[in-house]
Amino acid sequence: MIYYLRRQVFFARALNITLLQFNGRGEVMLLGIDVGGTFTDAVLVDSGAVYAQAKRPTTHGEVLRGILDALDAVLDGADVTQIERVVISSTIVTNALTEGKTQPVFLAVMTGPGMNVKGCFPVEPYLVSGYVDHRGKIAARTEFNKHYGLLDRQSGVTVAAVSGKFAVRNPENEYVLAHELKKSGYKKVFLGSELSGELNFIRRTNSAYFAAAVDKTFEAFGKQVEWALKERSITAPVQILKADGGTLPLEAALKQPVEAVFTGPAASVLGIEALGAPQGKSISLDVGGTTTDIAFWDNGEPLLAKKGAMIGRYPTAVRSFHMRSVGIGGDSAITKLPQGFKVGPERAGRAAALGGTAPTLADALIVLRLADFGDREASVNAIGTLCHDGETTEAAAQAILDAALDVIENAIKEMLHEWSIQPVYTVSDVISGSDFGPQQLVGVGGGAPGLIHALGKRMGLPVIIPPGGMVANAIGAALARPTVAASLRADTTEGYYLIPESGKRERLPKRFNMQAAEEILSAWLHDKAGGWQMEGNETEVISREYFRTVHGYYDTGEIIYLRMQLKPGILYKITGREVAF
Amino acid sequence: MKQANLGLIFFPAFDWMISPGHPERQERLLYTRDQLTEEGLFDRPEIREYRLRMAEVNDLQRPHVGVPSIAKLITPAHLASAGGCLTAADAVMSGEVKRAFALVRPPGHHAMRIVHGIRGFCTINIEAVMVEYLRSRYGIKKIAVVDTDVHHGDGSQDVFYHDPNVLYISFHQDGRTLYPGTGFPNEAGSPAAWGYNLNLPLLPGSGDKEIHRLFDGLIKPVLDDFEPELIINSAGQDNHFSDPLASMSVTAHGYAALADKLKADIAVLEGGYSIEAALPYVNTGIILAMAEMDYSKVIEPDIRALRTPDPRCMTRVEQLIDQVGTIWRSRHEVGKMLLDKCGNKWQRKKGIYYDEEGIREEQLETAHYCTKCSGWMSIDTNARGTRYGDQSAYVVCLHRDTCADCQKAAYDDALRAKQSCAYKYILLQHPDTGVVETI
């Protein structure tokens, strides 16, 4: 009966989604803001096209002013009441982490038996007794009376992170510990099992730790954004971009602020998708001033990395795209070596052609007539100063270009290799293989055209340069879809199923199977999205596993593991506008 | 690229089983995968995970001859698990990793030189495939194989029985109490390789203390004496106290500490069927030990179920150290004496039962000796009840260094067998290339 009811809910939701979903013509106004390291971009998308776009310097120390500047530039004359949604992508969390501007965190872990976790986390954890085995059975409960000082909060430490091995199979021990910590005065306690439903205790623990560490910074940022928008009379709901290209309502993001790390590259990937997702197997290159972001695409969808992102040297459960940043961009500095040149990773400032003092990669492109802006004469003179004995300016420019292309091509080769060697666990996967044979290159960003055409020639691949790539990041943010992922694990011998992201643990309905599991999880995802006033999306299965279990020689039941998400990506494609370099 | 301590080839073959309900089933490594993933071991800088490559049929035919052919007896899973061992070998030989662990299925140590079907869950002896690959590809000569599975690796014994350059050491539960019923000290190798096959049958109930005493008192000194270029560990895990198929008392910590002492260059998973209570912990322990990480915190939740071994277990260990130690120390003299006694030919008769398929095979194996080379071998095999009906074959096996005269003699012998019309197949094996000729 429960099963039947759930089906009903499922279908009703499915119907709702179609009604609520943005239609293909995109008849709403969307505002995207990308707060990058150098620039704050804003984009206003209306009726499937970029209505206004702006690029303003990011104001460090006072992010708000940059946001307001960019906002004012795009909102000029627009009817702000028509704005349906605002999405922010920001380096604020990334910066807080790299600059060490984090708050102290009390980290308590329940490891049970296994690997020694010394050195696995950014801080040495308090080791708490109690553990869960791989089937989700509580093997031991926490003996609070044996842990002197566990519940004595240090003054100044207001957040805690709690994580237990196999807590995604049974979060009870985590709940009890979190409850006790809250009682002893911690304002917020982040749980590993709530940040990711997937196995990997170390990654979940690091995610929980970093979430706690950036909580204050992120909360302050959220308040500034809300204030800025209110200041400009924008009342639309605010969402935050995540590293996997999905968005979360600000309110939900406050519960897992670590998800807002690495959103810059994610926004760029989504921007490319919005401007015409590359078909077939493609490699996109977003060429900025100092870096080039490389991502892989399969039939219009960017590929996600198989493992979570690294923060510093710590692996986390934060999902992100399979991408890499290399230190090559239009403003890259050129170092003359006894033989040849080195390009990047330092930035030289603006090109000589634009009045800069030192030659840049862009100047080399101008000399080679692969780019055409500014004062070509100045570029020729600047590159001329770098020539080796007897080398013509053209030859030097070509050697500089080749050096830059070497760096990019090597990174692509490494990424291809990484993708091809990902381990597989079934015979059929070994046979089918996972080689990624790129069919084309897609270039966006200011420095893209000349550089990527040259790269395409070298790699023997056709090149596509979609227009409008200058503010791809903000476009990507504006059009990003809300998303949420969750897992469900059922062990029929135990008679219950668990959705670790919510701690929801319920008795199994009759006639439970994979299809029923998909319906339950799909309904839960839509419930969750509904609760956040997120527009519904299609749900999709990320991974599923099914095993019959045997005890001794007897069939005892089934294990079903399922992971689904509201599909990330963009709401619809738009036509970009050409922008003068 | 910095060298990692351990290359890990994890291949649980989630879509392969022998039959439903069989211990060698899809989810055998499911909980192990869960444990290793949950521990975060695949992210450790000490460990590099590899994607396996498929082996070629010729790789399998270096140690094996299949009747009617290897290709007709295997599934792609066998090429995958053997391929996992080759991947491990390459990872170690290239220097990318210090040592490697092929945590793969299906297993192999009950598969013999001649293959008619599946026996003891095995069709292809993946360690033997790896040993012959290491020789062909990298020119390695002296290899030690230490089998820590609870069952006697009768397949490995069979393949290496004539080879003085492979030292095969197996400890296992006494064959009088467990499948396959072989593995006694007197099975010490053919005359040309006497003393290079060391069997150490333990009494049921033996545990950590017993196997460590055996290692320290015998296995370690013998290995030091042999000076192999590489050590391979057939890392079965069914000596664990919770294993449903055997009756020993070894713990995850005992296995990990043994891996730490053995310092195998390459370990290969064999048996182990306590998929919930043992495998997740034993594998975690072995991986940590091989990766030179702390394994002291690997303790099974149900460690209280562990019983103290009967004192007779240790008495047996001391006897073995004495008896098998003597075999090892006297191997040169005894080997020479045996060779002198048998002349230019040594024969053994074997009755082999394939438990999985109910095949009964009769073999007459003849080692032909030569003063200039390692000689050659001929095997007369008759098998009843294979999936291809009753089979008969005459198999001639060359060695890597078989001289021209012996090669001619071997071919002549094969032709004589063909003219006799007594066999369905006449097959000739080239161990270096894995080519099996049909005469």
Ligand SMILES: [Zn+2]
């Ligand atoms: Zn053994």
Ligand SMILES: [Zn+2]
């Ligand atoms: Zn075994």
Ligand SMILES: [Zn+2]
């Ligand atoms: Zn000869």
